[in-house]
Amino acid sequence: MSRQTARDLMETAYYSHYCVGAFNITNLIQMEAVIDAAIRKQSPVMIQTSVTPARFLRPEVLAGIYEILAHDAGVPVALQLDHCRDVNLCKLCIDSGYSSVMFDGSSFPWEENIALTREVADYAHAKGTCSVEGELGLVGGVEDDIFAEDGTSFLCPPERVVEFVERTRIDTMAPAIGTAHGVYKTDNPNIDLERFEAVEKRLNGRRLVAPLVVHGGTGLSESIVKKLVALRAATFNVSTELKHVLLDTTARYLEDHPNEYNPGAVDREVHSAVKNCVAAWMDKLGSAGKADERHK
Numbered sequence: 200m201s202r203q204t205a206r207d208l209m210e211t212a213y214y215s216h217y218c219v220g221a222f223n224i225t226n227l228i229q230m231e232a233v234i235d236a237a238i239r240k241q242s243p244v245m246i247q248t249s250v251t252p253a254r255f256l257r258p259e260v261l262a263g264i265y266e267i268l269a270h271d272a273g274v275p276v277a278l279q280l281d282h283c284r285d286v287n288l289c290k291l292c293i294d295s296g297y298s299s300v301m302f303d304g305s306s307f308p309w310e311e312n313i314a315l316t317r318e319v320a321d322y323a324h325a326k327g328t329c330s331v332e333g334e335l336g337l338v339g340g341v342e343d344d345i346f347a348e349d350g351t352s353f354l355c356p357p358e359r360v361v362e363f364v365e366r367t368r369i370d371t372m373a374p375a376i377g378t379a380h381g382v383y384k385t386d387n388p389n390i391d392l393e394r395f396e397a398v399e400k401r402l403n404g405r406r407l408v409a410p411l412v413v414h415g416g417t418g419l420s421e422s423i424v425k426k427l428v429a430l431r432a433a434t435f436n437v438s439t440e441l442k443h444v445l446l447d448t449t450a451r452y453l454e455d456h457p458n459e460y461n462p463g464a465v466d467r468e469v470h471s472a473v474k475n476c477v478a479a480w481m482d483k484l485g486s487a488g489k490a491d492e493r494h495k
């Protein structure tokens with residue numbers, strides 16, 4: 200039961216009214232820490248790699264490690280490629296053993312976004328081991344090599360969502376609702392909850408068609424997170440926070456132990472800090488204790 204697609208995890212979460220965290224990792228220590236947090240919390244979990252670490256570490260290496268760790272974890276774990284605009288890299292990750300990929304066609308014109316997303320979805324579905332996420336509207340900020348300047352991000356039009364999902368055949372859907380990647384410049388970012396609710400109603404009002412993903416979890420207030428979970432967000436993406444935990448913990452350790460030169464000690468410190476951060480998110484999202492949940 201350990202290896203699952205993002206769609207599997209999200210469907211269960213959707214029907215049981217909680218949300219699964221999707222945590223971006225850039226190295227093995229983080230991947231282990233995220234899975235260890237899931238074991239400690241008995242929570243389902245999604246590991247994500249953005250395009251740069253996927254290329255750098257290679258999809259078959261990442262998928263191979265994922266397979267071993269997920270097999271031993273005893274809790275449901277998905278591995279997803281995050282925000283990829285390269286159809287060929289999506290296909291390589293699908294072939295390598297990722298259980299999910301996100302094709303991000305949000306910066307392409309409407310018809311091109313549909314055609315490319317559909318190509319990835321058809322490829323994944325033919326394999327039968329991988330689900331596909333699509334995005335409509337553009338999430339602001341910086342994620343890996345994707346930049347959306349202020350004013351260039353645009354929000355998901357609810358009236359086009361059903362057509363988008365039907366024509367692309369995606370399994371999970373990311374509507375842009377004003378959340379952003381990176382660090383929010385204000386304490387009260389303008390998150391369009393009504394738009395999220397409208398998208399959810401149109402798409403999944405009668406039956407679940409594609410559970411919704413919220414991007415840009417880092418820095419959102421607990422009340423906004425809880426409101427989105429109540430509105431049936433099935434996944435929350437957390438990336439920037441894990442990068443900060445990794446780098447800040449490393450910097451602090453080196454500062455406190457200037458003469459130690461012990462990489463293993465730094466790894467242990469990072470592992471523990473990432474694990475605590477992820478565990479706290481699992482409590483916030485309501486996924487703790489849900490590892491054995493099955494959707495009814």
Ligand SMILES: [Zn+2]
Binds near residue numbers: 282338
């Ligand atoms: Zn994102």
